[in-house]
Amino acid sequence: MLGRVAILGRTVRKASTLHRACFHAGNVAADASAFTMPALSPTMTQGGIAHWEKKEGDSFSAGDLLLQIETDKAQMDVEAQDDGVLVKILAPDGTQNVAVNSAIAIIAEEGDDISSIDIDALVSKQQQPAAAPAEVPLPEKKPQKSDDSSSKQVQSKDTRRSTEILQSPAAVFTIHANHIANANEIEGTGPKGRVLKGDVLRFLKDGKAVLSPKKDSTASSQPPAAASNVATKSPAPASKAPANDATEFLVQSLEPSVLRHLAELELAKQSTTVQVAADKLLKLIKGNKNLSMDAFVLRAASLALHQVATKGSNMQVGVAVESGSKAPVVTEVPDASTMSVLDLSAAVKEARKNGQAASETPAVVLAAEGMYSPSTLPNASVVVVSAPYAAVSAADASAALDDALNELIGSSSNVSAGSQQKKKSGSVIDVRIISNSPTAASLATKIKGFLANPELLTF
Amino acid sequence: MASAASGDTVTFDLGDSAFEGYNIDVPSTSVTMGREEALGMYRAMQEVRRLEMAADSSYKHKLIRGFCHLCTGQEAVPVGVERALTAEDAVITAYRCHGFTYMRGASAMGILAELMGRGAGVSKGKGGSMHMYAPNFYGGNGIVGAQVPLGAGIAFAQKYNGANACTVALYGDGAANQGQVFESYNMAKLWDLPVLFVCENNKYGMGTAASRAAANTDYYTRGQYIPGIRVNGMDVLAVRQAIAYGREYAISGKGPLVLEMKTYRYGGHSMSDPGTTYRTREEIQHMRSTSDPIMGYKHRLLENGVATEDDLKQIDKQAKKFIDEELAKAKAAPEPKSAELWDDVYVKGSGVPYLRGRVPEETHYY
Numbered sequence: 001m002l003g004r005v006a007i008l009g010r011t012v013r014k015a016s017t018l019h020r021a022c023f024h025a026g027n028v029a030a031d032a033s034a035f036t037m038p039a040l041s042p043t044m045t046q047g048g049i050a051h052w053e054k055k056e057g058d059s060f061s062a063g064d065l066l067l068q069i070e071t072d073k074a075q076m077d078v079e080a081q082d083d084g085v086l087v088k089i090l091a092p093d094g095t096q097n098v099a100v101n102s103a104i105a106i107i108a109e110e111g112d113d114i115s116s117i118d119i120d121a122l123v124s125k126q127q128q129p130a131a132a133p134a135e136v137p138l139p140e141k142k143p144q145k146s147d148d149s150s151s152k153q154v155q156s157k158d159t160r161r162s163t164e165i166l167q168s169p170a171a172v173f174t175i176h177a178n179h180i181a182n183a184n185e186i187e188g189t190g191p192k193g194r195v196l197k198g199d200v201l202r203f204l205k206d207g208k209a210v211l212s213p214k215k216d217s218t219a220s221s222q223p224p225a226a227a228s229n230v231a232t233k234s235p236a237p238a239s240k241a242p243a244n245d246a247t248e249f250l251v252q253s254l255e256p257s258v259l260r261h262l263a264e265l266e267l268a269k270q271s272t273t274v275q276v277a278a279d280k281l282l283k284l285i286k287g288n289k290n291l292s293m294d295a296f297v298l299r300a301a302s303l304a305l306h307q308v309a310t311k312g313s314n315m316q317v318g319v320a321v322e323s324g325s326k327a328p329v330v331t332e333v334p335d336a337s338t339m340s341v342l343d344l345s346a347a348v349k350e351a352r353k354n355g356q357a358a359s360e361t362p363a364v365v366l367a368a369e370g371m372y373s374p375s376t377l378p379n380a381s382v383v384v385v386s387a388p389y390a391a392v393s394a395a396d397a398s399a400a401l402d403d404a405l406n407e408l409i410g411s412s413s414n415v416s417a418g419s420q421q422k423k424k425s426g427s428v429i430d431v432r433i434i435s436n437s438p439t440a441a442s443l444a445t446k447i448k449g450f451l452a453n454p455e456l457l458t459f
Numbered sequence: 460m461a462s463a464a465s466g467d468t469v470t471f472d473l474g475d476s477a478f479e480g481y482n483i484d485v486p487s488t489s490v491t492m493g494r495e496e497a498l499g500m501y502r503a504m505q506e507v508r509r510l511e512m513a514a515d516s517s518y519k520h521k522l523i524r525g526f527c528h529l530c531t532g533q534e535a536v537p538v539g540v541e542r543a544l545t546a547e548d549a550v551i552t553a554y555r556c557h558g559f560t561y562m563r564g565a566s567a568m569g570i571l572a573e574l575m576g577r578g579a580g581v582s583k584g585k586g587g588s589m590h591m592y593a594p595n596f597y598g599g600n601g602i603v604g605a606q607v608p609l610g611a612g613i614a615f616a617q618k619y620n621g622a623n624a625c626t627v628a629l630y631g632d633g634a635a636n637q638g639q640v641f642e643s644y645n646m647a648k649l650w651d652l653p654v655l656f657v658c659e660n661n662k663y664g665m666g667t668a669a670s671r672a673a674a675n676t677d678y679y680t681r682g683q684y685i686p687g688i689r690v691n692g693m694d695v696l697a698v699r700q701a702i703a704y705g706r707e708y709a710i711s712g713k714g715p716l717v718l719e720m721k722t723y724r725y726g727g728h729s730m731s732d733p734g735t736t737y738r739t740r741e742e743i744q745h746m747r748s749t750s751d752p753i754m755g756y757k758h759r760l761l762e763n764g765v766a767t768e769d770d771l772k773q774i775d776k777q778a779k780k781f782i783d784e785e786l787a788k789a790k791a792a793p794e795p796k797s798a799e800l801w802d803d804v805y806v807k808g809s810g811v812p813y814l815r816g817r818v819p820e821e822t823h824y825y
Binding site: 036038039040041042061062063064065076077081082100101191192 | 512515516518519520521524525725731733735740743744747820
């Protein structure tokens with residue numbers, strides 16, 4: 001806009017013909033322009049015209065209040081940036097919902113010939129340039145648009161379906177623990193479309209889950225590619241009916257120590273344990289290097305089987321041999337009931353070294369402690385013999401406690417009395433039968449009887 | 460108001476109210492310069508004004524987003540400062556920096572493109588309004604008052620390297636109360652650093668009037684042991700004269716100076732500030748009509764016979780046309796590519812193997 005001629009400062013401001021006579025060059029109409037709705041705050045998209053301060057034909061100078069605009073937040077003033085003349089008001093007082101950047105008036109410079117202004121051309125010219133710059137940066141904007149999280153999720157969900165389902169470890173566990181068969185239908189709300197535990201729980205709550213029966217829990221526990229290798233069985237029963245609001249969800253630890261403990265508990269449920277006075281047995285074994293505990297136990301088990309089991313059923317016994325990370329290999333020891341203990345010792349040693357896996361699982365398998373877990377138990381009675389330990393009677397225990405207390409308190413009077421009560425305690429072994437068979441208890445008793453009197457086995 | 464437009468030089472008389480000294484003799488109020496130079500300053504001020512108006516209208520059309528602090532009304536300071544310095548001198552200022560960036564050599568298209576976030580911008584579209592740089596212009600700083608110690612540091616480097624140059628470190632009346640400014644005063648005076656501390660006092664620190672923020676509003680005396688000069692910051696010739704005087708003082712090894720430019724901004728603190736909630740529109744209009752730097756200088760030029768009315772109107776038109784063209788070029792410039800986000804974070808050769816984005820998934824491996 002042209003500057004005002006002011007020798008003595010700004011005193012005259014009226015639009016008068018004096019200024020029309022000013023020297024100016026060029027095309028007058030070209031200096032007129034459309035005055036557009038300004039965005040008075042970054043979030044403003046439209047506003048209403050509250051009140052025009054200037055009338056059509058008024059001239060204004062830079063800094064003058066032109067109009068007041070009503071936004072959703074406040075009523076704000078719009079000042080003129082430059083000197084000019086308000087030629088025509090396109091959006092009068094009270095016009096609502098005027099979009100930002102749309103023309104609301106025509107302004108021209110001082111001294112322009114107003115009649116020569118083509119208003120429609122100016123308004124349409126205003127609309128056009130708005131489109132052009134927006135197009136140019138658009139191709140550059142596309143790669144940035146894909147960073148938009150909402151669209152990315154939709155994208156990623158589609159791509160993920162076809163390639164890989166991302167599940168968080170907690171989600172994997174919850175799916176397993178609740179035996180959800182249609183886990184691939186769970187919608188993930190995590191980053192990159194990941195399925196989170198909350199998604200699984202919501203899935204269950206909405207009743208969309210199809211739960212597989214508990215029997216197949218081991219088979220269905222095939223984790224998806226991205227999940228961990230732990231396939232755990234839930235000690236608490238999962239509901240077989242379709243999930244309703246009352247469904248209980250499992251919350252369980254996946255710590256290895258906890259899992260081991262749970263496995264032990266499982267085994268304990270299926271075990272029968274007998275305590276055998278093993279003094280005679282240990283004396284025999286100590287006396288002869290060629291005799292092993294395993295042989296005696298196997299002989300006892302075999303004989304016990306004969307006495308306990310029904311006719312025609314499997315009478316074989318075998319030895320479980322460690323085979324690395326896989327389940328122990330069961331090697332059959334044939335004719336255990338008829339072999340002598342010496343021969344049996346040798347046979348067991350042989351079986352341990354070179355034994356082939358038994359084609360048919362024997363009825364009783366001798367295993368070491370911790371060899372089997374609830375999921376790897378063979379379809380047999382597993383006998384586990386503990387190491388010998390000293391049997392302690394209640395009297396011995398209380399005497400030991402007294403001794404300890406006396407030491408602490410330091411009264412010398414009771415020391416001699418306590419020490420005299422020390423007796424020689426016997427050795428004891430635990431024989432544990434892990435079996436689902438109903439005959440396990442009687443089998444255990446028989447084995448106990450044989451092992452307590454090992455001379456019965458030495459024929 | 461004696462004038463002498465003989466041949467190619469012209470002498471202006473600034474009047475007695477141009478300077479006030481604190482522990483120092485004020486510069487001479489008689490300024491002599493070439494005619495071309497005199498007209499050039501008018502053109503420069505007009506271009507800066509139009510540049511800021513273009514930024515204002517672009518912001519209102521949502522082409523510029525974010526922060527935008529305009530120096531409409533303060534044009535005399537960037538133009539006056541630049542015209543008193545050489546290219547070797549350094550300038551550092553805060554976020555009202557568009558005028559300085561332009562005067563220090565950036566193109567108007569570069570500045571407008573930077574404001575609009577285009578790749579052709581002076582900071583490749585990645586800096587915006589508050590991070591613009593030019594040769595020997597250290598920005599463009601967002602934190603209030605942070606640039607003053609930096610300015611002292613630049614002066615330190617200049618002295619250390621034996622450069623025959625000074626640094627102009629500008630800050631506002633609001634920043635003048637910041638602690639690090641006084642730390643800079645101390646170091647500069649202690650080591651005689653060639654730095655000019657220039658306070659652009661536009662009477663308002665954001666929306667707070669200076670009298671409500673400062674116990675001592677004579678900012679040119681705040682240096683205490685540093686001599687100071689108060690300058691009429693709406694008079695481009697006074698600004699130029701004061702900076703030239705200060706530059707000589709500093710480069711000769713006498714140490715720093717504190718200069719206060721009494722100026723005024725017509726707009727609000729930034730584009731989100733209407734500017735009328737803490738002052739009246741009448742006050743703004745009054746300043747516009749009585750103290751406008753461009754009008755005042757125009758008056759001077761006409762009085763001294765440097766140019767005619769028409770010459771100046773021509774310059775006005777040319778400036779308007781020039782900035783309009785630059786704005787059109789900036790509007791048409793494309794945005795930078797997304798991959799460029801990771802460039803220019805470290806000086807070439809001292810980079811890192813990877814850089815984290817907003818979230819760990821956005822880590823960028825170079």
